[in-house]
Amino acid sequence: MADRSRQPEVTVVIPTRNRKQLLRLALASALEQTGVELEVVVVDEGSRDGTAEMIRSLGDGRVRLVRHERPLGKSAARNRGIHEATAGWVAFLDDDDLWAPDKLLLQLQELRETGRRWSYTGAVNITQTHRILGGAPPRAPDEVAESLPRVNSVPGGCSSVLVARTALPADGFNPRYRLCEDWDLWIRLAKNGTPAAVLKPLVGYRVHGGNSSMDTDRYLVEIEMIDAAHGGPVDRITFYRHLGRVCLRMNRSGMALGHYVRAAAREPSYLLRGFPSDVLTVAASLEDRCREKLHLPRRPPRRDPFVAWKDEARAWIDNFVQRHPI
Numbered sequence: 001m002a003d004r005s006r007q008p009e010v011t012v013v014i015p016t017r018n019r020k021q022l023l024r025l026a027l028a029s030a031l032e033q034t035g036v037e038l039e040v041v042v043v044d045e046g047s048r049d050g051t052a053e054m055i056r057s058l059g060d061g062r063v064r065l066v067r068h069e070r071p072l073g074k075s076a077a078r079n080r081g082i083h084e085a086t087a088g089w090v091a092f093l094d095d096d097d098l099w100a101p102d103k104l105l106l107q108l109q110e111l112r113e114t115g116r117r118w119s120y121t122g123a124v125n126i127t128q129t130h131r132i133l134g135g136a137p138p139r140a141p142d143e144v145a146e147s148l149p150r151v152n153s154v155p156g157g158c159s160s161v162l163v164a165r166t167a168l169p170a171d172g173f174n175p176r177y178r179l180c181e182d183w184d185l186w187i188r189l190a191k192n193g194t195p196a197a198v199l200k201p202l203v204g205y206r207v208h209g210g211n212s213s214m215d216t217d218r219y220l221v222e223i224e225m226i227d228a229a230h231g232g233p234v235d236r237i238t239f240y241r242h243l244g245r246v247c248l249r250m251n252r253s254g255m256a257l258g259h260y261v262r263a264a265a266r267e268p269s270y271l272l273r274g275f276p277s278d279v280l281t282v283a284a285s286l287e288d289r290c291r292e293k294l295h296l297p298r299r300p301p302r303r304d305p306f307v308a309w310k311d312e313a314r315a316w317i318d319n320f321v322q323r324h325p326i
Contacts, residue, residue, distance in 0.1 A: 008039040008062070009089060010104055010162065013081030015074050016095040017045035020054050021326075022206070023095040028324050030093055031060060035105040038062060038091075041084045043077040046070050075173035075181045078158070082165070082172050090165050092158035092182075098126070098204035099159070100316040107162045110196045118163035118189050119196035120144070123156030123203035124313040125249065130321050132314055133207055133249055136306045141197045145190040149226075150235040152183040154195075156203035163189065179215060180222040187230050201313035207249045216243050216259070237263045 012030045016023045023042070030040050044051050044067045055065050066084055068077065082090055089111075091104060107119045124135030138155045139147065147153045154160060161182075169188055173181045189195070219239075227234045240263035247256035304310070 006037045008037045008087040009108065010036055010038045010091050011081070011085035011087040011089070011165075012038055012040045012091045012093055013043065013078055013085065014040060014093050014095055015043045015045060015077030015081065016047065016051060017071055018047045018049045018051070019095050020047070020049045020051045023051060024054060025324055025326075026093055026095050026097055027055075027058070027063065029097075029099040029101075029320060031058075031062065032101050033099065033104045034101050036108065038104065039064065039085075039087060041066060041081040043081045043084075044068065045072065045077055073175055073178060075175040075177065078181075079172035079175075082168060085165055088165055089162055090168065091162045094157060094159050096206040096208070097156070097159040098206070098317065098320060100200075100202040100313075101320075103198075103202040104162065106198045106200065106202065107196070110198050111162070111164075114196045116141075116196040117167040117193050118161060119198065120154045120160045120162075121156065121198045121202040122200055122309070123160055123205045124201045124310060124317075125207045126204045126317065128206065128208050129326065130204070130317055132310050132317070134245075135201055135310055135313065137199055137309055138197065140199075141195050144197070145194045148183070148187045148190050149230045149232050151238050152180070152186065154182070154186050156205045158182045159205060160203045161186070167192065177222055177225065179219050180226055183226060184229065187226075201309055204313065204317055207246075216247075216255070219243065 014023070014026060014030070027040065027042070030038070040063045042051075042055060042063060042065050044065060046067070046069055052065060052067070055063055064084065066080060068080070078092060089108065091107075093099065103121060107121065111117070111119050120138065122135070122138050125133040127133060135155075138144070139153050144153045167189065169185075172185070174184050175181075177184055223234050223236070223239055226232065240259045244256040244259040244263070247253070247259060
């Protein structure tokens with residue numbers, strides 16, 4: 001465990017609102033980081049579920065709670081956390097995500113070796129019961145920096161990024177965005193320098209009905225805002241396919257198919273490239289649901305090209321769950 005008397009190297013910023021049980025797990029994954037002195041700033045957006053009492057019960061002097069009496073939005077909450085930070089590096093962690101225990105250490109090592117000022121890691125998508133839904137190695141740093149105006153290629157949302165406090169723009173996250181505030185900030189950071197990367201699955205990105213990513217109508221508005229602000233052009237086919245995958249994870253096959261059709265309408269060549277496989281994925285999802293309702297055995301899984309990646313994540317997630325049962 002870190003020495004609480006020492007100056008923190010990293011400030012971890014966690015915005016939260018009425019998710020005490022998920023926050024408890026996210027906090028545990030932050031406080032168990034190895035080899036790094038840290039502080040955690042939890043910005044509570046007017047919770048009424050005993051969040052403050054839970055944090056006090058931890059009895060850990062590294063955790064500070066600041067509170068907005070009414071919700072101001074994640075951008076404002078993260079910006080408040082940045083303002084409260086005392087460390088030279090700032091890491092963002094959403095209140096429903098998890099970190100591998102060496103996540104920050106590996107990022108700091110990579111940042112110091114490369115001399116760069118911000119970094120990301122790989123991630124896997126997990127359920128509320130910590131089952132791994134998917135995940136694959138991310139793009140390399142040069143490719144991420146080049147592609148960001150077109151597609152948000154930083155995995156794991158905010159939870160994978162560690163950045164020098166002095167590299168953050170004075171206005172921080174743009175509160176005009178509710179869903180793409182991280183993407184907008186990554187674009188601005190990349191304009192000032194290529195990120196570093198730890199290409200390991202060090203973030204468990206939780207997928208559930210409370211994810212803001214399910215607000216697809218708002219997403220459509222905000223990608224137009226990103227396009228106008230940064231000149232893109234935003235890759236709308238990739239975006240619609242992403243929404244399709246999000247809907248499939250939530251067992252919303254009809255909505256998923258609708259997004260794949262929208263992708264096909266944007267680019268005829270997609271009808272030959274990705275559309276057939278996406279439709280087959282929707283059909284397979286429907287078949288699995290029917291088999292489940294009829295109590296029939298599931299289809300044999302297709303060969304997974306990223307099984308080793310997911311196994312690497314499963315090792316630390318299973319270890320975490322053993323120590324912190326749901």
